Amino acid sequence: MPPIADSILIILLLTNFFILGTASLRAAIRVIALQGILLALLPLFVETHLTFRLVAIVAMTAGIKGLAIPSFLFKAIRDVHIHHEIEPYLGYIPSLFLCAVGTAGALLFADQLPLAIDHRSSLFVPAALATLLAGFLVLTTRRKAISQVAGYLMLENGIYVFGLLLYQSMLVEVGVLLDLVVGIFVMGIVLNHIQREFSSLDTEKLSSLRE
Amino acid sequence: MSALLYATGALLFVMSGVAALLPGRPALRLTPLFMVLGAITGLASCALGMTGAARTLALPWLIPGGALTITVDALSAFFATPVFLLAGAGAVFAERYWPLDRRSARHVRAFFGVLTGALVTVLAAANTILFLAAWEVVTIAAFFLVATEHENQASRQSAWLYLAASHVAMLALFAVIGLLHASTESWAFEALPAGIAALPTGRAIFALALFGFGIKSGLMPFHVWLPGAHAAAPAHVSAVMSGVVVKMGIYGFIRVISLFDTVPVAFGTTLLVLGIISSVLGVALALAQHDLKRLLAYHTIENIGIIVSGLGVGLLARAHGASWIAALAFAGALLHVWNHGLFKALLFLSAGSVIHATHTREIDRTGGLARRMPHTALAFLIGAVAICGLPPLNGFVSELLIYLASIGGVNAAGADWSWLLVFGVAPALALTGALALACFVKAFGAIFLGLPRSERAAHANESPVAMRVAMVPLALACAAIGLAPTLLAPILERVTRDAAPGLTSAGLAHMLNGAQSVSIATVVAVAIAFAIVSILASRRSSAPTWDCGYATAAPRAQYTASSLAQSIASVFSWAMPPDVHSPRKLPLFPEKASFGSHVPDPVLDRALLPAIRHAMRLATLARWAQGGRVQFYLVSIGLTLVVLLVWSAL
Numbered sequence: 001m002p003p004i005a006d007s008i009l010i011i012l013l014l015t016n017f018f019i020l021g022t023a024s025l026r027a028a029i030r031v032i033a034l035q036g037i038l039l040a041l042l043p044l045f046v047e048t049h050l051t052f053r054l055v056a057i058v059a060m061t062a063g064i065k066g067l068a069i070p071s072f073l074f075k076a077i078r079d080v081h082i083h084h085e086i087e088p089y090l091g092y093i094p095s096l097f098l099c100a101v102g103t104a105g106a107l108l109f110a111d112q113l114p115l116a117i118d119h120r121s122s123l124f125v126p127a128a129l130a131t132l133l134a135g136f137l138v139l140t141t142r143r144k145a146i147s148q149v150a151g152y153l154m155l156e157n158g159i160y161v162f163g164l165l166l167y168q169s170m171l172v173e174v175g176v177l178l179d180l181v182v183g184i185f186v187m188g189i190v191l192n193h194i195q196r197e198f199s200s201l202d203t204e205k206l207s208s209l210r211e
Numbered sequence: 212m213s214a215l216l217y218a219t220g221a222l223l224f225v226m227s228g229v230a231a232l233l234p235g236r237p238a239l240r241l242t243p244l245f246m247v248l249g250a251i252t253g254l255a256s257c258a259l260g261m262t263g264a265a266r267t268l269a270l271p272w273l274i275p276g277g278a279l280t281i282t283v284d285a286l287s288a289f290f291a292t293p294v295f296l297l298a299g300a301g302a303v304f305a306e307r308y309w310p311l312d313r314r315s316a317r318h319v320r321a322f323f324g325v326l327t328g329a330l331v332t333v334l335a336a337a338n339t340i341l342f343l344a345a346w347e348v349v350t351i352a353a354f355f356l357v358a359t360e361h362e363n364q365a366s367r368q369s370a371w372l373y374l375a376a377s378h379v380a381m382l383a384l385f386a387v388i389g390l391l392h393a394s395t396e397s398w399a400f401e402a403l404p405a406g407i408a409a410l411p412t413g414r415a416i417f418a419l420a421l422f423g424f425g426i427k428s429g430l431m432p433f434h435v436w437l438p439g440a441h442a443a444a445p446a447h448v449s450a451v452m453s454g455v456v457v458k459m460g461i462y463g464f465i466r467v468i469s470l471f472d473t474v475p476v477a478f479g480t481t482l483l484v485l486g487i488i489s490s491v492l493g494v495a496l497a498l499a500q501h502d503l504k505r506l507l508a509y510h511t512i513e514n515i516g517i518i519v520s521g522l523g524v525g526l527l528a529r530a531h532g533a534s535w536i537a538a539l540a541f542a543g544a545l546l547h548v549w550n551h552g553l554f555k556a557l558l559f560l561s562a563g564s565v566i567h568a569t570h571t572r573e574i575d576r577t578g579g580l581a582r583r584m585p586h587t588a589l590a591f592l593i594g595a596v597a598i599c600g601l602p603p604l605n606g607f608v609s610e611l612l613i614y615l616a617s618i619g620g621v622n623a624a625g626a627d628w629s630w631l632l633v634f635g636v637a638p639a640l641a642l643t644g645a646l647a648l649a650c651f652v653k654a655f656g657a658i659f660l661g662l663p664r665s666e667r668a669a670h671a672n673e674s675p676v677a678m679r680v681a682m683v684p685l686a687l688a689c690a691a692i693g694l695a696p697t698l699l700a701p702i703l704e705r706v707t708r709d710a711a712p713g714l715t716s717a718g719l720a721h722m723l724n725g726a727q728s729v730s731i732a733t734v735v736a737v738a739i740a741f742a743i744v745s746i747l748a749s750r751r752s753s754a755p756t757w758d759c760g761y762a763t764a765a766p767r768a769q770y771t772a773s774s775l776a777q778s779i780a781s782v783f784s785w786a787m788p789p790d791v792h793s794p795r796k797l798p799l800f801p802e803k804a805s806f807g808s809h810v811p812d813p814v815l816d817r818a819l820l821p822a823i824r825h826a827m828r829l830a831t832l833a834r835w836a837q838g839g840r841v842q843f844y845l846v847s848i849g850l851t852l853v854v855l856l857v858w859s860a861l
Contacts, residue, residue, distance in 0.1 A: 139845050
C-alpha cells in the first residue's frame with residue numbers, strides 16, 4: 001500500500017473526531033462531503049493500473065458522496081431551519097472520548113486479526129472499524145434526523161473502506177452500489193421520520209421538527 | 212403415459228383457475244369445462260397408475276434441490292382418484308351454487324382451480340421441495356377460499372386460524388423434510404437407511420410427522436382449525452377440503468411410514484390412541500352442533516380418527532409380525548380414505564343444496580324439506596347411510612375391514628398387545644358408528660322430515676339441475692363400492708403393498724367377498740321389508756297420528772335438533788361441557804325469557820384460546836423495550852452484536 005493511501009485514512013480518522021465534536025450540522029455535512037471525496041479518491045492509490053472504468057468509478061463515487069448527498073442534506077437543513085444539534089443524548093466531550101477509545105481499540109483489535117500479509121501494515125482495517133464505531137456513536141447519541149443521516153453515512157464510509165480491501169475493482173463497484181443503497185436509505189429514514197411524526201409525507205411539516 | 216396424463220389433468224385444473232381471471236364472460240364459461248376435462252384425464256391416469264407400473268415425468272426447475280418430478284405410483288394414484296372426482300363434481304356444482312353474477316364468483320373459481328391443481332401435485336411429487344411448495348400453494352388457495360365471504364367476521368377468523376395452524380404444521384414438515392434429507396442425502400422420497408427408526412433422527416421424524424400431518428389431517432387434539440374452516444368455505448370447497456385436503460395428512464403419514472423399514476411400536480400406539488379419541492369425541496361433538504356444516508366438519512374429525520386408528524392397528528400388527536391383520540387394517544384405512552372422500556363430499560354438496568334453498572346453515576331453521584327437495588333428500592340420505600357405516604353402502608365395507616383387523620387381534624400369537632385392539636378399537640368403532648347414526652337421525656330428521664321451522668324452509672325449491680347432477684357420480688360410487696367391493700380387491704392389495712411393503716394381503720379378497728354378501732343380503736332384506744310394508748299399508752285405511760291432544764301440530768312443537776341430541780350429548784359433558792344460557796328463576800308472571808345452549812370446542816375454546824390470551828398478557832411485559840427511540844434500538848442491536856461476537860469467540 002502506498003503511503004498516500006494511509007495519509008488519506010489518517011485524515012478520515014481525524015474527520016471522524018471533528019464530526020463527533022461539532023454542534024453545527026452544516027459543518028458536519030461539509031466534513032462528511034470531504035470524507036466522501038477523499039474515499040472516492042482512495043481507489044486511485046490502491047489500483048496499479050489507471051483504467052477508464054476506474055476513473056469512472058472514482059468520478060461517480062465522488063459525485064454521489066461528495067456532491068449529491070451533501071447537497072441533498074443542505075437542502076433539507078435549509079427547508080427545516082435546523083442548524084445545530086441541541087442537547088445530544090451524550091455530550092460532545094464524552095463522545096469524543098468514546099471515539100478516541102474506539103479508535104485506539106480498533107487499532108489494537110486490527111493487530112490481533114489474522115489478516116492477509118498485504119493488509120497487515122496498512123491502516124485500512126483499523127480505519128474502517130474506527131469509522132464504523134464513530135458512525136455508530138453519532139447514530140446512538142444524536143437526536144436530530146439529519147444527524148442520524150450523518151451517522152449512517154459515516155457507517156457506510158467505514159464499510160466502503162472495508163470494500164476497498166477486498167481485492168480487485170469489481171468490489172469497488174460493489175462499494176458504489178452500497179452508496180446508492182445508502183442514498184435510498186437516507187431518503188427512507190427522512191420519509192420514515194416524517195411519516196411517524198405526522199402520518200403524512202408532506203415535507204412542509206418537517207419544519208415542526210424544530211425544537 | 213400415466214404421468215403425462217396426470218400432469219395434463221393438473222395443468223387443466225390450474226388453467227381453469229387462470230381462465231376465471233381472464234376478462235370477459237367467455238373465458239369464465241370455460242372454467243367448468245377445463246375442470247371436467249381435467250377430472251376425466253386425471254381419473255384415466257389414476258386408473259393406469261393403479262394397475263400399471265409407476266411412471267415418472269421430470270421437468271427442469273430452477274429451485275436449488277428442487278426438481279419438477281412427478282411419479283404416479285399406485286399410492287399416489289389411489290389418493291389422487293377422489294381428488295380428480297371431487298374436483299370435477301365440485302366445479303359442476305359450483306356453476307349454479309356460486310353463479311357468475313354472485314359476488315366473488317371469479318375468486319371462487321380461480322382459487323378452486325389452483326387448489327385442486329396443487330393438490331394433485333402434492334400427491335405425485337417425487338421431490339420433497341416440490342412436495343412442500345405444492346402443499347404451500349394448497350394452503351394459500353384454501354385460505355382464500357375459506358375467506359370467500361370475507362365481509363363476515365367469522366369467516367375471516369376461521370381463515371386466519373386455518374392459515375396459522377397450517378403454517379405451524381408446515382414448520383414441522385420443513386423439519387421432517389430436512390431430517391429426511393440429512394438421512395438420505397437426497398431431495399427425493401427415498402427409503403431411509405435400515406435401523407434409523409430407533410435412532411434420535413428417526414424418533415424426531417416420527418414426532419414431527421405426527422405433529423405436522425396431525426394438524427394437516429385434523430386429528431384431535433390438532434383439529435382446532437378444521438370446524439371453522441369447513442363451515443366458512445363455500446359448500447363445494449368444504450367438500451374438497453373435507454374429502455381430500457385433510458387426506459393429504461393421511462397421505463403424508465403413509466408416505467413417510469413407507470420410507471422406514473420398521474416403525475416403532477410407540478408410534479403405532481400413539482396413532483391408535485389419537486385415532487380412537489378423534490373418532491369418539493369427533494362424533495360426540497358433531498352430535499352437539501346445530502350448524503349443519505360444522506356438524507359435517509366434526510364428522511370429518513371422526514372419520515379421520517377411524518382412518519388413523521386403522522393405520523395404528525396396521526402398524527402395531529406389523530411391528531408384532533401379524534402380517535395379515537396389518538394388511539387388513541391398512542386396506543381398511545386406505546379404502547376409508549376413498550369412502551370418506553365420496554360420502555362426505557356427497558353430504559357437503561347436499562348440505563350446500565339445502566343452504567342454497569334456505570339461506571341458512573342452522574339446522575333448527577329448516578325442516579320438512581324432503582317434500583320440497585326430494586333429490587337433495589335422497590342424496591343426503593345416501594351419504595348419511597354411508598357415513599354411519601351401514602350396509603349396503605361403502606362406509607360399511609371399510610369399517611368392516613378395520614373391525615375384522617382389530618377382532619383378529621384375539622387370534623394373534625404373543626398377544627400381549629392385542630388387548631388394545633380387541634378392547635380398544637372394536638368398541639370405540641362400534642360406539643362411533645352408533646353415535647354417527649344418532650347424529651344423522653338428528654340431522655336428517657330435523658332438516659328433511661317434520662314441518663318447516665321457517666318461512667324460507669316452507670318455500671324452499673329444489674336446486675338447479677347442475678347441482679343435483681354433480682351429486683350423482685358420488686352417490687353412484689358410494690353404492691358401487693358398497694355393493695361390489697370385490698372389484699377393488701386387486702387395487703387395494705397393490706396399494707397396501709406399496710404403503711406397507713412386505714405384507715401378505717391374501718385374506719383381503721376373502722374379506723371383501725364377505726362384505727359384498729352382507730351388502731347384497733341387506734339390499735334383498737330391505738327390498739322384502741319394503742314390499743311387505745307397502746302391501747300392508749295399501750290394505751290399511753290411513754288416519755292422522757295421535758297428536759297428544761294438541762289440536763294443530765305447530766312447527767314449534769317439534770323436536771329441535773339440539774333437543775333430540777341432548778340426552779346423548781349430556782353423556783359426554785365431561786369432555787365438552789356446554790355453555791347454557793337459561794333464565795335462572797322465573798317470576799310469578801314470567802316475562803319474555805330465552806334459552807340457548809352451545810357446545811364450545813374442548814381444545815380450541817377451552818384450552819388453546821385461553822392459553823394464547825395468557826401468553827399475550829405476558830408478552831405485553833416486553834413492551835418496555837419498544838420505547839420508540841431509534842437510538843435505543845440501535846444500542847440494543849449493537850450490544851447484541853458485541854455479545855454474539857464475544858460468545859462466538861469464546
